[in-house]
Amino acid sequence: MKDVAAHAGVGLKTVSRVVNGEPGVTPDTERRVQESITALGFRRNDSARVLRKGRTASIGLVLEDLADPFYGPLSRAVEEVARAHGALLVNGSSAEDPERERELVLALCARRVDGLVVIPAGDDHRYLEPEVRAGLATVFVDRPAGRIEADVVLSDSYGGAREGVAHLIAHGHRRIGFIGDHPRIHTATERLRGYRAAMAEAGLPVAPAWESLGSTAPERVAAAAAGMLGGAEPVTALFAGNNRVTVTVVRVLAAARPVALVGFDDFELADLLRPGVTVVAQDAAALGRVAADRLFTRLGGARPEPERTELPTRLVPRGSGELPPAAP
Amino acid sequence: MKDVAAHAGVGLKTVSRVVNGEPGVTPDTERRVQESITALGFRRNDSARVLRKGRTASIGLVLEDLADPFYGPLSRAVEEVARAHGALLVNGSSAEDPERERELVLALCARRVDGLVVIPAGDDHRYLEPEVRAGLATVFVDRPAGRIEADVVLSDSYGGAREGVAHLIAHGHRRIGFIGDHPRIHTATERLRGYRAAMAEAGLPVAPAWESLGSTAPERVAAAAAGMLGGAEPVTALFAGNNRVTVTVVRVLAAARPVALVGFDDFELADLLRPGVTVVAQDAAALGRVAADRLFTRLGGARPEPERTELPTRLVPRGSGELPPAAP
DNA sequence: CTGAAAGCGCTTACAG
DNA sequence: CTGAAAGCGCTTACAG
Numbered sequence: 001m002k003d004v005a006a007h008a009g010v011g012l013k014t015v016s017r018v019v020n021g022e023p024g025v026t027p028d029t030e031r032r033v034q035e036s037i038t039a040l041g042f043r044r045n046d047s048a049r050v051l052r053k054g055r056t057a058s059i060g061l062v063l064e065d066l067a068d069p070f071y072g073p074l075s076r077a078v079e080e081v082a083r084a085h086g087a088l089l090v091n092g093s094s095a096e097d098p099e100r101e102r103e104l105v106l107a108l109c110a111r112r113v114d115g116l117v118v119i120p121a122g123d124d125h126r127y128l129e130p131e132v133r134a135g136l137a138t139v140f141v142d143r144p145a146g147r148i149e150a151d152v153v154l155s156d157s158y159g160g161a162r163e164g165v166a167h168l169i170a171h172g173h174r175r176i177g178f179i180g181d182h183p184r185i186h187t188a189t190e191r192l193r194g195y196r197a198a199m200a201e202a203g204l205p206v207a208p209a210w211e212s213l214g215s216t217a218p219e220r221v222a223a224a225a226a227g228m229l230g231g232a233e234p235v236t237a238l239f240a241g242n243n244r245v246t247v248t249v250v251r252v253l254a255a256a257r258p259v260a261l262v263g264f265d266d267f268e269l270a271d272l273l274r275p276g277v278t279v280v281a282q283d284a285a286a287l288g289r290v291a292a293d294r295l296f297t298r299l300g301g302a303r304p305e306p307e308r309t310e311l312p313t314r315l316v317p318r319g320s321g322e323l324p325p326a327a328p
Numbered sequence: 329m330k331d332v333a334a335h336a337g338v339g340l341k342t343v344s345r346v347v348n349g350e351p352g353v354t355p356d357t358e359r360r361v362q363e364s365i366t367a368l369g370f371r372r373n374d375s376a377r378v379l380r381k382g383r384t385a386s387i388g389l390v391l392e393d394l395a396d397p398f399y400g401p402l403s404r405a406v407e408e409v410a411r412a413h414g415a416l417l418v419n420g421s422s423a424e425d426p427e428r429e430r431e432l433v434l435a436l437c438a439r440r441v442d443g444l445v446v447i448p449a450g451d452d453h454r455y456l457e458p459e460v461r462a463g464l465a466t467v468f469v470d471r472p473a474g475r476i477e478a479d480v481v482l483s484d485s486y487g488g489a490r491e492g493v494a495h496l497i498a499h500g501h502r503r504i505g506f507i508g509d510h511p512r513i514h515t516a517t518e519r520l521r522g523y524r525a526a527m528a529e530a531g532l533p534v535a536p537a538w539e540s541l542g543s544t545a546p547e548r549v550a551a552a553a554a555g556m557l558g559g560a561e562p563v564t565a566l567f568a569g570n571n572r573v574t575v576t577v578v579r580v581l582a583a584a585r586p587v588a589l590v591g592f593d594d595f596e597l598a599d600l601l602r603p604g605v606t607v608v609a610q611d612a613a614a615l616g617r618v619a620a621d622r623l624f625t626r627l628g629g630a631r632p633e634p635e636r637t638e639l640p641t642r643l644v645p646r647g648s649g650e651l652p653p654a655a656p
Numbered sequence: 657c658t659g660a661a662a663g664c665g666c667t668t669a670c671a672g
Numbered sequence: 673c674t675g676a677a678a679g680c681g682c683t684t685a686c687a688g
Contacts, residue, residue, distance in 0.1 A: 001665060001666065010674080011674060011675035011676075012675075013674070013676085014674060014675070016666075016667065017673095019666095024673055025673070026674095029673080029674085041457075041458030041461060041462065042458075043437055043459070044438055044665090044666080045379075045438070045440060045665055045666070046439045046440065046666090047375050047379045047384065047440050047665080048379055048664070048666035048667085048680085049665080049666055050375045050666090051373075051376055051379055051665080051667090051679095051681065051682085052665090052666055052667040052679080052680050053666090053667070053668095053680090054680080056375065058418070066400055066403045067400040067401045067403070067404040068400070069397050069400065069596070071400075072396070072399075072400055073395045076393065076394040076395040076421060079394060079421060083420070088418055088420060088435060088439070089420060090417065090418045090419075091417060091418075091419060092407060092411070092416060092417060093404060107416060108416070109371055110371060110373070110374040111386070112373060112375055129369075130369030130371065131371070133369060134369065134371075247596065247597065250600060251600065254600055267597075268397070268595075268596070268597075269575065269578075269595075269596075269601070272579065272582055273597070273600055273601065274602055285395075329681060329682065333659095339658060339660075340659075340660085340681095340683095341659055341660085341683085342657090344682075344683065345657095345658090347682095348683090351657095352657055352658080353657070354657065357657080357658085372681090373680090373682070374682090376681035376682035377682055378682090379663095379682070380663080380681090380682055380683040380684075381664090381683070381684095657688105658687105658688085659688085660686095660687090660688100661684105661685095661686090661687100662685090663682105663683090664681105664682090664684100665680105666679105666680085668679085668680100669678090670675105670676095670677090670678105671674105671675090671677100672673105672674085672675085672676100
């Protein structure tokens with residue numbers, strides 16, 4: 001900028017005005033400055049700008065795994081909202097590791113992102129307290145924050161799972177298995193709670209062997225499914241706790257006899273499988289959009305009480321959830 | 329930092345030393361400074377640091393659409409490499425709009441990212457010249473840069489398409505249609521070139537009606553497929569230019585008679601469809617990894633000539649590509 | 657082992 | 673309409 005000013009024979013501030021399109025520069029001066037900018041290949045250094053202005057016009061997004069299809073539309077929705085507010089997205093994956101989440105969040109804070117959208121991996125976010133006190137806006141998505149007051153935007157995991165399991169019961173099933181994600185993860189336990197509620201409301205007992213929470217690694221899920229489908233009292237239907245689980249279960253069932261299945265989370269091509277896979281769909285893009293809107297409302301100066309928003313789910317029958325119990 | 333120094337009764341530089349873990353501080357002083365840091369909730373402001381050091385420890389990633397499943401593993405791979413080098417990822421989607429790509433790239437440059445990984449939407453990247461001259465490292469992925477010398481990492485679109493089409497020919501097809509992405513996109517024309525080469529090598533004529541490039545919007549693709557499957561000389565097999573096209577074609581075919589199909593790009597569940605979808609698989613994660621490695625090699629000070637790397641594709645037969653021509 | 661001074665490239669507040 | 677001075681929060685280069 002100094003070079004441009006010298007080259008154009010004007011003051012620093014005049015260059016600043018031209019670069020930022022501020023008024024109060026004669027067309028003639030402006031043209032001269034523009035020419036110098038082009039000649040020197042000048043590009044404003046936003047780091048310096050940030051240092052003065054205090055805002056970076058960027059927000060951080062911490063998610064579990066960029067490669068998981070559930071997070072694609074969510075990220076994209078956050079990006080679109082950020083873009084509408086002139087902000088860039090800085091992001092990273094926690095890989096479901098609380099320590100890595102913490103490092104990532106703190107690195108983003110050190111860059112002084114204006115706000116943070118976090119899909120938490122950990123369940124203790126007190127490390128954020130100094131940041132929040134310093135004015136950082138944070139919104140949690142998909143799972144609530146731990147031990148800290150903050151906005152959170154969730155799908156109705158409990159209600160969705162309950163509806164999905166009730167759907168299976170309505171189609172005649174009495175022995176239904178639940179395979180979900182690790183019990184450390186909030187959505188997994190909420191969906192389990194929905195499963196139990198639906199069973200209880202129908203007056204159906206739940207055998208301990210019908211509930212399996214743990215890693216979504218295909219081997220673990222396949223073993224769980226095989227266990228429930230075999231044994232003395234085999235289940236006649238399965239409820240899968242998220243799309244990773246559903247896909248593995250579909251693979252297992254493709255190699256076995258058809259068993260009724262409802263999965264939480266929609267996924268591409270679910271309708272083209274035979275039978276089509278009945279799902280409890282959640283709107284990933286809406287989660288991202290609502291969370292980002294909330295964040296920018298705060299960045300705009302609003303200071304409402306932290307709020308919890310639950311987005312409804314939608315049961316999409318496609319065939320697999322309407323299969324009757326197989327004859328024993 | 330000034331506050332911490334005052335609070336601990338030491339000089340600024342000493343706080344800097346403690347914050348950065350530099351040697352030359354007595355354990356006692358260090359402890360005092362640490363206490364002040366905690367008491368005041370101090371977090372280093374990386375913007376200021378960047379301004380001095382000249383490096384931001386962040387790289388920009390510009391892709392087409394964060395929500396497209398092809399880019400998930402690619403992004404994740406870039407992120408992992410960046411993480412190994414202590415860098416964060418700033419990213420955005422161009423939405424296949426050259427002007428938006430340009431804005432995004434320049435915004436990233438203004439933030440002074442150390443380097444850039446770009447999946448180009450446009451075909452003229454001369455706007456990057458001042459940046460490159462100023463030392464910005466840039467690697468293009470999936471498609472080459474336009475009118476500028478730069479590293480590029482691609483899949484072998486030509487070879488992969490040629491192999492896929494030859495596979496269909498080997499299974500007895502003589503009338504094969506090609507449906508691809510917009511001709512403005514490099515991969516689309518390369519794959520078309522591969523299609524033509526395979527047909528020519530087999531001595532097969534290609535009717536103009538068998539080639540259709542354009543938007544990957546489902547309506548456009550469905551119409552193109554319907555056109556090729558109907559008419560006087562219907563095709564007996566289709567080659568789909570990318571995974572968006574393949575998915576739509578599978579949908580169309582599910583509602584019609586079975587037609588042989590090979591798609592460029594693998595996708596989840598392709599093996600569970602009936603028939604399984606034969607694909608020419610490319611390794612999205614490897615594209616991202618190789619590109620990011622190249623970038624950090626440059627950031628490490630290496631100044632090799634810009635290089636073009638082509639990653640091989642892999643034909644994965646699953647059923648749809650091995651269907652014989654239907655009796656006329 | 658420790659610290660005062662200068663400077664990174666901008667913007668803010670002020671004066672002409 | 674234009675510009676000189678101060679300062680954002682750090683690090684660098686240097687001196688004690």
